[in-house]
Amino acid sequence: MRRVLLIGATSAIAQEVGRLYAERQAQVFLVGRTAEKLEAVAADLTVRGAKVVGTVCWDARDWAQAADIVARARHALGVLEVVLIAHGSLPRQEELWHHPERSVEQFQLNATSVVALLSALVPVLQAQRRGTVGVISSVAGERGRARMAVYGAAKAAVTAFSAGVRGYLYPYGVKLITIKPGVVDTPMTAHLPKNFLFASARAVGRRIYRALERGAPDILYVPWWWRPVMALARLVPERLFKRLRI
Ligand SMILES: NC(=O)c1ccc[n+]([C@@H]2O[C@H](COP(=O)([O-])OP(=O)(O)OC[C@H]3O[C@@H](n4cnc5c(N)ncnc54)[C@H](OP(=O)(O)O)[C@@H]3O)[C@@H](O)[C@H]2O)c1
Structure with a gap:
């Protein structure tokens, strides 16, 4: 029986992953911000x-609680076989320019809390000598x-830090997958006009589940074609890129 820790369990993507584990009668420990939503999930x-x-219940802005969350999950599950870190927030960048304290808060929510969680998870996973961790970053990083200065910077930090943790845990038989979705139709993007680039939460959740179960690849673009798209995007010189209103 799989033992699974879902952080950001109420996220549309995490719920899809959770349902696939539920079909396998997995034991799950759920972490979320809102009590009612968490109960419903x-x-x-x-x-x-x-x-x-x-x-x-955990508000990820309170990153200092991360170690306690991990300890409670570890106590309840015994072994952390699968961990998915899925919480996040896409702020409206225009508003953040006028509120520097909110920029910092959003950075803490999206990045610092993940650094705190992974730091607390490292000794547990190291001692277990097994486990698979999925960390949802983004192509935005x-x-x-x-238009996404704070969110993109936070996801860049998540991507880089998760790579460091992957390297550290590799000799212990622990796998870490950095997940980079493109745009996904979830509550987070409800305010954005939809186009052909959007994937469904269901499709993204299924792909993440398969990766968690197979333990590959290290960096997962979902859908896969974001990998070549971002390879091209990285080639655009900054003097041109800065002019694009994207
Ligand atoms: N949707 C996209 O286009 C997209 C693209 C790339 C990456 N991602 C990433 O995918 C992950 C899942 O997002 P989603 O698309 O599934 O969106 P979602 O359904 O809106 O989920 C966002 C999750 O983050 C939680 N959250 C927000 N603020 C929080 C806080 N202060 N403390 C704790 N939890 C908080 C939400 O809790 P509540 O349910 O209580 O609101 C919810 O569980 C995020 O890391 C996101 O950055 C999304």
Whole structure:
């Protein structure tokens, strides 16, 4: 029976992953921001076959609590076989320019909290000598963009830090997958006009589940074609890139 820690369990993408584990009667520990939403997800996963061994409400801006969350999950599950870090927030950059304190808060929510969680997870996973961790970053972390300056910088930090953790844990038989979705139709992007680039949460969740179960690749673009798209985007010289309003 799989033992799974879902952080940001109420995210549309994480819920899809959770449902696939529920079908396998996995034991799950759920971490989310909003109590009612968390209860609803716990009930849904239970109906689908999961055994929910614990839930914790956590606002990720309170990153200092990360070690306690990991300890509680470890206590409830025994072994952390699969961990998915899925919480995040896409702020409106225009508003952040006028509120530097909110920029810092959003950076802490999207990046510092992930650094805190992974730092707390390292000794646990090292001692276990097994486990697979999925960290949801974003293609937005690959280049700084005017419209997503704070979010992109936070995801860049998540990508770089998760790579460091992957390298550190590699000799211990622990796998870490940095997940880079493109644009996904979820509550986070509800305010954005939709186009052909958008993937469904269901398709992205299924791809993440498969990667977590197979333990490959190290860096997962979802859908896959974002890999060549971002390879091209990285080639655009900054003197041109800075002019693009994207
Ligand atoms: N959607 C996209 O286009 C896209 C693209 C690339 C990467 N991603 C990443 O994918 C992950 C999942 O996002 P999603 O697309 O599934 O969006 P979502 O359904 O809106 O999920 C966002 C999650 O983050 C949680 N959250 C927001 N603020 C929080 C806070 N202060 N403390 C704790 N949790 C907080 C939300 O909790 P509540 O349910 O309580 O609001 C929710 O569980 C995120 O890391 C996101 O950055 C998304």
